Amino acid sequence: MASGISATLLPQFTVKQQNSPCYSTPNFAAEQQQCVPSIWSKVLPLAVAVSLVAPLSSSAIPSLNSKSTPVAPMTPFSQSKNLPTGLENGKIRPCPSVNPGCVSTNPQSSSSAFPLIISQNSSGNAIMQLQDAILKTQKNAKIQVVEDIPDGKYLQAEVDGGFGRDVLEFLVKGDSVAYRAMATKVTYIYPFTTAFGDSKGQEERMEMIAEELGWYAPSLDSMD
Numbered sequence: 001m002a003s004g005i006s007a008t009l010l011p012q013f014t015v016k017q018q019n020s021p022c023y024s025t026p027n028f029a030a031e032q033q034q035c036v037p038s039i040w041s042k043v044l045p046l047a048v049a050v051s052l053v054a055p056l057s058s059s060a061i062p063s064l065n066s067k068s069t070p071v072a073p074m075t076p077f078s079q080s081k082n083l084p085t086g087l088e089n090g091k092i093r094p095c096p097s098v099n100p101g102c103v104s105t106n107p108q109s110s111s112s113a114f115p116l117i118i119s120q121n122s123s124g125n126a127i128m129q130l131q132d133a134i135l136k137t138q139k140n141a142k143i144q145v146v147e148d149i150p151d152g153k154y155l156q157a158e159v160d161g162g163f164g165r166d167v168l169e170f171l172v173k174g175d176s177v178a179y180r181a182m183a184t185k186v187t188y189i190y191p192f193t194t195a196f197g198d199s200k201g202q203e204e205r206m207e208m209i210a211e212e213l214g215w216y217a218p219s220l221d222s223m224d
Contacts, residue, residue: 083184085167086145087154092171092178095199101162101183103202109180111199114217116177116210126172127153133212134159134168138205161185162201177215181205 083096094109095102105115118126127146135141138159145156152173158165164185171178181202210216 083182083186085156085169085182087149087171090149092169092180095180095182099182099186100198101166101186101202102181103199103206104180104182105178106180111202113179113203113206114219116179116206116213116215116217118172118175118177119214119216120175122214126177127155127170129213130155130170130172130177130209131157133209137208137212138168159205166202166205168205179206 083099084093087093092104092106094106095104095111097110100111102109103111103113105113122129131143131146134143134157138157141157141159143155143157145154147154149171152171155168155170155172157168159168160166161183163183166181166183169180169182183202
């Protein structure tokens with residue numbers, strides 16, 4: 001089985017012992033002699049042979065087909081494709097700036113609301129009452145997550161929205177209920193880069209749930 005380059009391709013070197021040691025170079029054009037120390041007369045033929053048969057590293061050969069992967073520009077539409085849910089640092093998230101179909105009790109949200117207050121007349125498990133109210137008032141509601149957190153409970157549900165499924169998130173701590181209601185599908189009308197919709201539908205949804213529970217949310221008018 002062949003390996004590397006055949007030995008017949010290697011030039012032949014003849015070492016001649018003289019008063020001043022010399023070696024004969026390959027007779028490619030005309031035979032020449034150069035005098036070198038005797039140790040090089042032994043090492044040089046081996047080095048030439050190795051250089052002829054050693055393969056060139058593939059990393060040293062640039063590929064003509066190699067192309068850098070282009071980075072897609074971030075647009076409001078691409079950002080709206082993956083909207084995170086769940087708590088952030090133990091708090092309800094604000095509404096994303098690219099999603100107008102949202103309302104949140106997080107004060108950093110552009111569409112913000114006051115948290116719900118559990119009525120003093122309310123009895124029983126608040127998170128169970130909340131689940132019942134969601135299933136009763138919302139279309140095709142499905143409870144996705146109910147979990148304990150420090151000093152409270154977190155609930156996440158999916159319901160039918162105007163253009164798809166909406167996500168409802170609640171954080172119950174004591175008699176206060178923070179929440180976020182958000183459409184998962186953001187609609188854009190070409191060529192505009194501003195999303196279509198508003199938070200009115202989500203606000204009405206939360207009013208319906210609060211009314212079913214007998215809970216309430218403070219208003220600016222009530223604080224006057």
